[in-house]
Amino acid sequence: MASVSVRDLTVRFGAESILESLNLDIKAGEFLVLLGASGCGKSTLLNCIAGLVDFEDGQIFINEQNVTWSEPKDRGVGMVFQSFALYPSMTVEKNLSFSLRNARLSKSDINARVRRASKILRIEKLLLRKPSQLSGGQRQRVAIGRALVRDVNVFLLDEPLSNLDAKLRAELRVELNRLHKRLEKTTMVYVTHDQIEAMTLADRIAVMRDGIIQQLDSPITVYNVPVNRYVAEFIGSPSINMIGGVIDNQANQLTFQTRGITVDLSRYVFSHKVRTTSVTLGVRPEHIHVGESRVPGVFNCRIFVDLVEPMGSDTLIWATVFGNTLRVRLNGQSDVQPGDALSVYFDPANTSLFANDTNLRL
Amino acid sequence: MDKSNSLDDGPRGTKPHRALTRRNILVYGTLTIVSIYYLLPLYVMIVTSLKGMPEIRWGHLLAPPLEITFQPWVKAWSQVCTGLNCDGLSRGFGNSVRILIPSTILSIFIASVNGYALSKWRFKGSELIFTVLIIGAFIPYQTMLYPVVIILREIGLMGSLWGLVLVHTVFGMPILTLIFRNFFASIPQELHNAARVDGAGFWGIYFHIMLPMAVPVFVVATILQVTGIWNDFLFGVVYTEPADYPMTVQLNNIVNAVQGVKEYNVNMAATLISGLLPLTVYFLSGKLFVRGLTSASIKG
Ligand SMILES: Nc1ncnc2c1ncn2[C@@H]1O[C@H](COP(=O)(O)OP(=O)(O)O)[C@@H](O)[C@H]1O
Ligand SMILES: [Mg+2]
Numbered sequence: 166m167a168s169v170s171v172r173d174l175t176v177r178f179g180a181e182s183i184l185e186s187l188n189l190d191i192k193a194g195e196f197l198v199l200l201g202a203s204g205c206g207k208s209t210l211l212n213c214i215a216g217l218v219d220f221e222d223g224q225i226f227i228n229e230q231n232v233t234w235s236e237p238k239d240r241g242v243g244m245v246f247q248s249f250a251l252y253p254s255m256t257v258e259k260n261l262s263f264s265l266r267n268a269r270l271s272k273s274d275i276n277a278r279v280r281r282a283s284k285i286l287r288i289e290k291l292l293l294r295k296p297s298q299l300s301g302g303q304r305q306r307v308a309i310g311r312a313l314v315r316d317v318n319v320f321l322l323d324e325p326l327s328n329l330d331a332k333l334r335a336e337l338r339v340e341l342n343r344l345h346k347r348l349e350k351t352t353m354v355y356v357t358h359d360q361i362e363a364m365t366l367a368d369r370i371a372v373m374r375d376g377i378i379q380q381l382d383s384p385i386t387v388y389n390v391p392v393n394r395y396v397a398e399f400i401g402s403p404s405i406n407m408i409g410g411v412i413d414n415q416a417n418q419l420t421f422q423t424r425g426i427t428v429d430l431s432r433y434v435f436s437h438k439v440r441t442t443s444v445t446l447g448v449r450p451e452h453i454h455v456g457e458s459r460v461p462g463v464f465n466c467r468i469f470v471d472l473v474e475p476m477g478s479d480t481l482i483w484a485t486v487f488g489n490t491l492r493v494r495l496n497g498q499s500d501v502q503p504g505d506a507l508s509v510y511f512d513p514a515n516t517s518l519f520a521n522d523t524n525l526r527l
Numbered sequence: 528m529d530k531s532n533s534l535d536d537g538p539r540g541t542k543p544h545r546a547l548t549r550r551n552i553l554v555y556g557t558l559t560i561v562s563i564y565y566l567l568p569l570y571v572m573i574v575t576s577l578k579g580m581p582e583i584r585w586g587h588l589l590a591p592p593l594e595i596t597f598q599p600w601v602k603a604w605s606q607v608c609t610g611l612n613c614d615g616l617s618r619g620f621g622n623s624v625r626i627l628i629p630s631t632i633l634s635i636f637i638a639s640v641n642g643y644a645l646s647k648w649r650f651k652g653s654e655l656i657f658t659v660l661i662i663g664a665f666i667p668y669q670t671m672l673y674p675v676v677i678i679l680r681e682i683g684l685m686g687s688l689w690g691l692v693l694v695h696t697v698f699g700m701p702i703l704t705l706i707f708r709n710f711f712a713s714i715p716q717e718l719h720n721a722a723r724v725d726g727a728g729f730w731g732i733y734f735h736i737m738l739p740m741a742v743p744v745f746v747v748a749t750i751l752q753v754t755g756i757w758n759d760f761l762f763g764v765v766y767t768e769p770a771d772y773p774m775t776v777q778l779n780n781i782v783n784a785v786q787g788v789k790e791y792n793v794n795m796a797a798t799l800i801s802g803l804l805p806l807t808v809y810f811l812s813g814k815l816f817v818r819g820l821t822s823a824s825i826k827g
Contacts, residue, residue: 217720238726250721254739263735264725311725 166193166350167228167241167318169214174223176209176376183209184376186223193228196345196353200363201373202399207356210373211321214354215242228318238267240319243312247324249304251296251311257283258292261310282313285344302333309344320348322355326362334362342366360400364388372396390436390517394524397447397517403481403492406448409521412439421446421518425487432462432514437527440520444527447517450481450494458510465510468493470503482507576600576795583791599792603800607793609780610769616797619777623757625688626773630695631752635745638700642707643737647719648729657708664701672765679766686768694762699755703748710744711737746815754805774801 169191176184183206191197199207212218214225216237224233232240251260258279265275283289286306296304305325312320325341326334342365345353357363363370364384372379372387372395380392391397397405410423412430419430421444428446457465468484468491475498482493482501493509501507518527571588576599578592586593605615612618644650645657675694676685684690714737722732738745763773772780778801782794 212720215720215724217723237720237724242724244721244724246717246721248715248717250715250717252718252722252736254736263722263727267726267731311721 167352168193168226169319169352169354170226170229171210171214172224172226174210174213174225175221176206176213176218177221182376184213184220187376187378189371189378189381191352191354194350194352196355196366196368198363198367198370199354199356199373200360200370200399201358203358205373206376207358207373208323209376211244211323211354211356214240214319215244215321216240238264241317242319242321243315243317245305245308245312245320245322245325247327249296249301249308249328251304251307253296256293256295257288257299257307260296260307261292261314264311264315278314278316282310285313285347286310301329302337305329305337309341318350318352320351320353320355322353324356324358327357327359338362338365360402364400372399374399389515390526391447392526394445394447394519394526397519397526401449403450403494405517406450406453406491408446408448408489408491410444410446411442412444412518413442421513423487424489426466426489428464428513428516429462430513430518432512433516433518434514435518435527437525439527441522443521445519445521447519448491448511449515450492452515453491453493453509453511455493455495455507455509457508458512460512463510463512465508468507468509470501470505470507472503473499473501475499572795572799576792576799578792580788580790580792599790599796600800602790603781603793603797607781607797609772609777609784612770616774616777616781616800619772619774620800622688622767622771622777623774626691626695626763627753627756629689630692630699630756631749633692634696634699634703634752635748637696638703638748639707639738639741639745640733641700641704642709643711643733644729645704646708646712647714647716647732647737660701660704664705668698668761672761676765685766686771688767688771691762691766691771691773694766695752695756695759698762699752703752706748707741707744710741714740743815746812750808750812753808757804 169189171187171189174184174187174189175182187210189210199210201207209218213220214227216225216232216235224231226232227240227242252263255263261279261282262275265278270278279292280289283292286309288303288306288310291299291303291307296307299307305328308325322341326337329337338361341355345351345366355362355366367384369381370384370387371381374395380387380396382390387396388400391400394407398407408423408426410421410426413420413422413427419433419439421428421430423446466486468486470482470484472483474481474483477498479497480495480499480501482495482499484491484493484507493507495501519525520527574589574591575583577595577597578586579594579596579598582593603616605617606613607615641660645653679685679690679693684693718736719732722736727735758775759773760775760779763776764779767773767776778797781797
């Protein structure tokens with residue numbers, strides 16, 4: 166069991182500041198996902214934890230030990246890379262045992278560990294092959310195995326699935342999930358720009374943008390209660406509907422108003438005091454339902470269908486309501502046609518309001 | 528239906544080729560002429576080295592030998608005199624080998640470690656060192672001849688084989704380091720990081736990860752160094768004593784000897800002997816060389 170703490174981490178490459186006083190606490194045994202667009206500094210943060218980057222300022226603790234000045238090998242971390250980074254001149258077996266040989270373990274110990282790891286990852290039959298003779302999925306298994314043989318406390322994974330095709334990615338994702346359940350004592354820090362990986366694997370997600378952690382919460386919280394507009398738009402596919410408008414307060418009755426629409430906000434749970442009237446309403450496409458609701462406070466309206474995208478398992482509808490574009494996601498298949506008018510409703514309790522000046526959730 | 532029928536009736540088989548196109552004549556004609564231009568002198572040398580002196584005086588330059596004799600080869604190898612020594616080219620050959628082996632190994636080893644360190648381990652001043660090396664690659668050797676004499680004298684290596692080894696190692700450094708640096712820079716940083724996490728240090732990564740990947744580059748570097756050092760004349764004549772002269776210098780002294788009759792057959796044989804090693808290297812490694820060059824340049 167090992168926790169990881171990053172304290173006031175500052176990283177600069179030349180004059181460019183990549184991370185600025187970043188703080189992050191990862192609990193022992195937790196599966197933490199760093200999620201963010203490409204170039205936001207996820208790999209840099211991970212490399213700092215691994216000890217592969219000389220940083221300007223700050224400290225790193227692993228298992229409550231200050232490892233700021235320790236070599237990568239002395240930190241008890243194993244790492245899996247996006248490009249797999251297998252040693253091309255070594256067989257799978259030699260790849261797996263490289264760290265053990267560097268640590269001068271006994272032959273029998275090395276063999277036992279290699280056998281155990283290759284059994285878990287089902288690569289026993291590949292031990293004598295060279296990396297060039299493996300498929301992408303097999304390569305990534307070997308790369309994971311390389312971290313597995315070492316019995317590390319912390320697994321660092323840098324976009325381990327992004328070089329695989331979609332089907333393999335889904336398979337390995339499930340396997341990684343199983344692996345984490347199996348290695349329940351191992352802390353995992355997983356970098357990705359893929360929100361599905363983040364949602365399905367994480368105990369907690371840290372959403373990053375431009376070197377700053379925007380939100381650190383459970384996947385469901387990040388999805389339901391995004392702290393700001395960026396997080397709301399980054400998570401969820403198809404992405405959240407954003408409708409600009411104003412908040413109106415009449416007789417203590419708060420409403421959201423925009424062209425032709427008035428949404429009763431009595432069911433909305435505000436987490437901050439409203440200090441501005443200019444706001445944006447975020448509604449997830451899957452929270453809009455066809456039909457009419459009689460529940461007080463639920464918003465009903467008629468929309469006009471522009472485009473229908475059938476996806477088999479569900480159907481995405483592009484529609485307009487008083488000049489606002491709306492994406493609606495219907496479960497299953499639908500015979501809605503472009504040009505149709507539909508009655509739909511959504512519950513304001515499932516929406517998010519963002520102040521336009523700060524972009525923060527209200 | 529119509530379309531598929533017309534396809535069925537059409538001509539089949541591989542696309543026909545014409546042998547005597549204008550382009551082919553131009554390409555093969557040029558190649559033939561260039562080949563003759565280069566091969567003719569070689570032919571004359573071989574033929575002449577196998578003739579006796581009387582036949583050379585009377586015979587035609589291009590005519591094959593009437594009576595083949597290996598005497599000129601024997602004489603060139605073991606009997607011809609230069610200065611006070613009369614043991615033929617074998618002395619120079621021995622010297623050249625003793626210069627070649629340590630110079631090649633040392634220069635390539637040091638340059639590969641340099642290239643690896645400069646590309647994979649950023650340290651303070653690594654950019655400066657690299658710039659200095661690049662400049663070094665473009666300084667004409669002549670300007671450094673005399674300063675190097677002084678340096679060698681000061682460290683007591685002037686006129687010795689080891690002095691020349693040092694000179695070859697130093698002068699080969701810029702270009703070899705550049706070649707290795709470019710190759711190692713093309714190896715992904717993630718591979719290097721993986722090895723560090725796996726507990727390999729500077730030398731562990733060099734020997735276990737980098738070196739096996741760089742084999743083609745080592746082949747290229749070896750060929751460059753072997754032929755370059757073997758063919759060197761200038762450094763050999765400046766920095767060694769007559770007893771330690773490399774083969775090229777000795778060959779010059781044989782061919783340009785002013786006393787006695789000019790023995791063309793012995794001169795030709797001596798020249799061929801001194802060219803045998805680079806020739807063999809090229810023949811044996813032609814394919815490897817090209818493969819190494821392309822892999823080094825594509826990746827670099
Ligand atoms: N070695 C480096 N030298 C200079 N800039 C770098 C280096 N590594 C990364 N960067 C820059 O740092 C930023 C963050 O990079 P990275 O952490 O790799 O992003 P991510 O993994 O989130 O895609 C990028 O703008 C990148 O260009
Ligand atoms: Mg990255």
